[in-house]
Structure formats: C-alpha cells, structure tokens
Amino acid sequence: MPNGTAYNASVEITGASEYVFADVGIMGENVPVQVGNVQLSGNCSPCTYNWSMPWGAPSSITFAKGNYTVSYLAPLQDNTLQGTFDSPYQVNVTIPEEFDVRNPLLAGISQGATVTRDGDNTTTVQWNNTVTFNVRFYDSGHEELLWFFLQFMGILVLILVVIPWLLSLKKAE
Template sequence: MRTPDRDRCRSAIAALCAALVISLVGIPVAGALSAEYIVLPNGTAYHATIEIADAARYEFADVGFMGEKVPLPVSNVTLTGDCTPCNFTWSRPWGAPSVIMFDKGNYTVSYLAPLSGNNLQGQFIRPYSVAVTIPGEFSVKNPLLAGMSQGANVTHHPDNTTSVRWEKTTVFNVRFYDQWHENMLWFFLQFMAILTVILVVVPYLLSMKKAE
C-alpha cells in the first residue's frame, strides 16, 4: 500500500537532481575563464583578449605602484558574444578607469593597450587561466633581468617566441628584456669584476709582498 508513496518520493528526488544539474549548467565554472595577452614586436603595446562571465560592465584598469587601480588607456575595443553586434556604451569618469557597459551576459573583451618598461601585469576578481606571448626579440631566460609571478610555466618556441602561462590565478606579472639590456648587464658585470681586481685583489697582493 505504501509503494506509490515511495515512487512519488523517488520521482521528487529525481526531479530535484535534474533541476540542480540544469541550474549548475548556467553557472560559470570557477577558473574556466581565460585571458590572453600578446606583446607586440616593438614591446610598446599589447593586445588583450579576456573572457568575462555574467557581467554587465568591464573596467579598463591597470595595477598602480601600491597595488591600486589606475586608468588604463585603451584603443580598438571590441565586445563579442552571443550577439551581432554586441553593443556597449562608455563611461569615462575623470581620474578613474573608464568602463564599458552592456547587457548582462558572457562575453569576450578585446583591446589594445600601451606597455612600458617591458613589464606586463594584471589582476582579476576571480581565478583566470592567463597566457602571455612574448615576441622573439625579447627573452625571460636571465633571472637577473626577467621576473615572473608565482606559478608561471614558460615555453620557448622554435621561432624564438616565448609563452608564459598561469592556471587559476588572480594576479600575474612578467618582466622581459631585449638584447641591449643583456649586453649592458654583461658590460656592468665585467666592469665590476675589473673594479674588484683593482680595488681589492691588487692591494691585497701588494700588502702580501710588503709583508714578505
């Protein structure tokens, strides 16, 4: 006599599980978003392609000296997603990062931004998979000249380009250098070696000779 109740209970549980699965499908998976940065050959700019999920705005901000947000000048901004075209409006408050606003959803934002000091960095409010491509005239091999934030995976390609990747990170930083900086480093090290010989080794040898 209680079999129908058990069947109704099982049906209710199955329906609940199905509803839960459906609801989870619409939630972006943590860490699944990606951001790609391509440094241009002259090293003075980069092209960024960044995925955003369940968003209605995107702020163009860089990381300041103290870790604060500072305005990032950008150009060639595009927004792509499940729309043709994907329209957006600008908000450019004085002294603050500019913002684009659009209908809430999942998109990809692309833009061109200036780069100085051979240093690229960024931060996110959720974990991202980040990929940075560095052109062949730059390198990250010498630790005295280059630097990367924790978790970086470096790949050197046959065409001399370099790929640096981070998985599920909220902040990244990569510093690279060109041949001129490497030449200047070796010149400095050689100069310091010669100076050490003149100021330390030679006086020591002379003092030892006098002592004899």
C-alpha cells in the same frame, strides 16, 4: 607589440554585463588605463556595447549580460605587464621574439608561472588560477649592458682587491 610599448589583451568573461578598463594602483584603487581598438565578441554578430567615460574614473563598456571576449590595445610602462582580478583566471602572456624573460637579473615573473620557449622564438608565460600576475621582460640591449657592467665590476675587483692583496703577500716575504 613588437617594440614593447603596448600590449594586446583578450579577456574572457562569463555572466557579465560590464568590463572596466583599470589597473590596480599602489593603494589598491582602480587606476584608469587608456585603451584602443576595443572589440567585444561572443554569441552575437555584431556585438554592441556602450562606452562610459566618467571624469577621473576608469572607462568601461556595458553590454547585454552574457559570456564574451573583450579585446583591446593598451600601453606598457617599463617593460612590465601586470594585472589583478577579482576572481582567479588562467593568464597566458606571449612575449615577442625580440624580448626575453630568462635572465633573473633583468626580468621578473610572479610566482606560479611556467615559462615556455616556443618554436617561433616567442616566449609564453602562463599562470593557472591566479588573481594577480606580473612579468617584466628585457631586450638584447639591456642584456649586453648588464654583461658590460659585470665585466667592468670584475676588472675593478681585480685592480682594487686582488692585485693589492697579491702585492701585500710579496712584501710579507
């Protein structure tokens, strides 16, 4: 989403009859992800599915076995999008023009990614055959705050280190 609080996902699955809406927790456990606007598309019109929402476990959808695309909307936390899969996937993340990933002091991208700035000022981050991905992005306000902090630190170094050192050289003469 343009405000950075949610993302739209489209996942292509093959030979599947179930899709679980889960993220990976600290200990590798499945953590439920709250999703909305779930759509299932494939060689069916319309594609139907059944929801399963067990208590304390991730929700899932079940459907006839086949090849599908599952699309959904889910919330983001701390401007970070990450995922882990059972088998390698090609992952494409399109970041809206309001956000950026080029400053390594503010952003983070897991290894193996290629970053492309597109003609419409969006940014595409792509991984080929990965079982895990992570991308952290930032807005212009965070970048301005970083530059203010770095300038402030530069002034402090000048006042607390360089000027006293110059004054000590003058006294030594």
